[in-house]
Amino acid sequence: MLNIVLFGPPGAGKGTQSQKLIAHYNLVHLSTGDLLRAQIAQGTELGLTAKKLMDEGLLVPDEVVIGMIDYALQAHKQTASGFIFDGFPRTVPQAERLDQLMAQHDSGINCMIALEVPEEELVARLLERGKTSGRPDDQDETKIRRRVTVYNTETAQVAGYYAAQKKFHALNGIGPIDSIFGQICAIIDQHKSPVPETPTAATRQVQA
Template sequence: MTKNLILLGLPGAGKGTQADFIVKDYPNVHISTGDIFRANLTDNTELGQKARTYMDAGNLVPDEVTNAMVAERLSQADVKTAGFMLDGYPRNEAQAEFLDSYLKENGSSVSATLYFEVSDSLLRERLLGRGREDDTPEVIDNRLVVNKAANLPLVDYYQKAGVLHTINGGRELTEVYRDVKKVLDTL
């Protein structure tokens, strides 16, 4: 049976790095919502055109458009064969509920949600270390506050669903991945 994974964690928690490790050892298709958006915008799809109207106005793309893009990607053959690993989705409880409903309709479910927990001080250090122009201490602090407000309800949601696995993401990459493998090998 395919394993369907969700990666949760604040910016700098190491989701992308761990995703890179996971795809080397497991067949899961890594799906980043950023990649989905870029593909739809580049290909000028109907959903991409809808998203662009919101983005050009400086507004968030509504859940219904984001959900439709994710559902379209999850319907593709590679995902049905190998399972998925979602990074950056769901971003709120309404999206999580949509995902659960979509998967149930298609005879599937979320196998595990990996929540990478890292202290705020280490997150700040990692984000400042990236050297990106927009990563100022003030911007980073705001990004952490905004993302905590979005992430914590999802942590509760998946904990109640019985699929949450909290992983200490503040250690060496190989130690973190060892814990990820322990979870994935029990699914």
């Protein structure tokens, strides 16, 4: 199974590349925001827990998010060739917990790819996008720069975690879409059959 963590600051083209990767490798897109909204809409126990916390202005804890990811993995395990994680994990504890979860599914994260684009280019792209997207956070330069700063801070931590596993790759996000896509595929194809850093459930049974 092919599992990819794709990171990129707002405006880096991550959404475009995600859709191409999903089609090319038959992956399921796992966005924590989408998962939260879906669980809330379905009225599941996890969704109700998340909604209660969000209504109180509290952050949804990692264990609830991991539970939602686990639910999605179970739902698509028989039909998907793998998963692309969008915007998660954002912290080292989340990355560690994700590794543990993937091990329970006898799988692991193949690689993390981060699209890198200079801040000024990101600001220009998002302000241009804001003319048609209707999103307030695409129309305010101060908010845009704050989002980029938050992303850079989060990615720096998680990048180090995956770099220690030799799974982190930074890629220039400026250039023709198809050219960037080809470079991403070349990286992914190097990691198609990794040995997960954390032991799989089957391995633990043998070791026991």
